[in-house]
Amino acid sequence: MTPSARAAGKDIDFRLLIPFLAHVVLAQTLILIIRITTSYRTIELGLPVVWLGIIATGFAIIPAFTASSVGRWIDRGNDAKACWFGAALIFAACTGFWTSSQSAINLLAFSVLLGFGHMFCMAGHQMLAVRAGGAQNRETVLGYYMVAASIGQGLGPFVVGWLAGSAALAPAQQLFGIGLIAAGASVVIALMINVVAGAAVTLVVLLGARAVVATGAALSEPRRSVNAAAAVLSARSVLVKTMRSASAT
Numbered sequence: 001m002t003p004s005a006r007a008a009g010k011d012i013d014f015r016l017l018i019p020f021l022a023h024v025v026l027a028q029t030l031i032l033i034i035r036i037t038t039s040y041r042t043i044e045l046g047l048p049v050v051w052l053g054i055i056a057t058g059f060a061i062i063p064a065f066t067a068s069s070v071g072r073w074i075d076r077g078n079d080a081k082a083c084w085f086g087a088a089l090i091f092a093a094c095t096g097f098w099t100s101s102q103s104a105i106n107l108l109a110f111s112v113l114l115g116f117g118h119m120f121c122m123a124g125h126q127m128l129a130v131r132a133g134g135a136q137n138r139e140t141v142l143g144y145y146m147v148a149a150s151i152g153q154g155l156g157p158f159v160v161g162w163l164a165g166s167a168a169l170a171p172a173q174q175l176f177g178i179g180l181i182a183a184g185a186s187v188v189i190a191l192m193i194n195v196v197a198g199a200a201v202t203l204v205v206l207l208g209a210r211a212v213v214a215t216g217a218a219l220s221e222p223r224r225s226v227n228a229a230a231a232v233l234s235a236r237s238v239l240v241k242t243m244r245s246a247s248a249t
Helices: 014-044 048-058 064-074 079-099 103-131 138-164 172-190 199-219 222-248
Strands: none
Touching: 014 048, 014 079, 014 103, 014 172, 014 199, 048 064, 048 103, 064 103, 079 103, 079 172, 103 138, 103 199, 138 172
């Protein structure tokens, strides 16, 4: 990490933080726009009220069954790639909403796809919040992340209300178009988020495993506690150096 990448000695990677926060705001905004508009489109189509619950369940519940596998994949240094993949899924879902949202089945299918994209993005964002801040400023970056998410969650409903005005139903097709444009911008911003080198992550994982093994041995044999402490400190040191050098590339 070069000194110019950090401000006033703060251990924050602003080259990662800025596109990360921009992506958080945009992703949260368009997700809220699309979800609200989906409800309006359901009403426009004259579907039974039960479909509102089914579509909402498809967005939230079905992707949850893969959350553990996605989390393990992200833990191997794929936080940025998760945002790339999530942004692509959201873009595909928004394309479907804009072009083919005239049936209940299509609304459900695209909502499920949107839910998978949202899950990838949110999981990636949480890991990026850790990577963007050093040990001294991780809570600060987490605060930035929460503020960015809140801004997006407020902007989405605001856009819907602003376009709807005093109408009984919001202009669903127009809102789907806005969501599609925002999704395209989200893909571009996501690609600006840098990636941790795979070899470096593998090294960190191996050192972390070594530290865990050494710590377990120390619990059963106190005389080896010094070796365990040394292993933990070694893993921590390499982790910090790896994250900084990877962010600088």
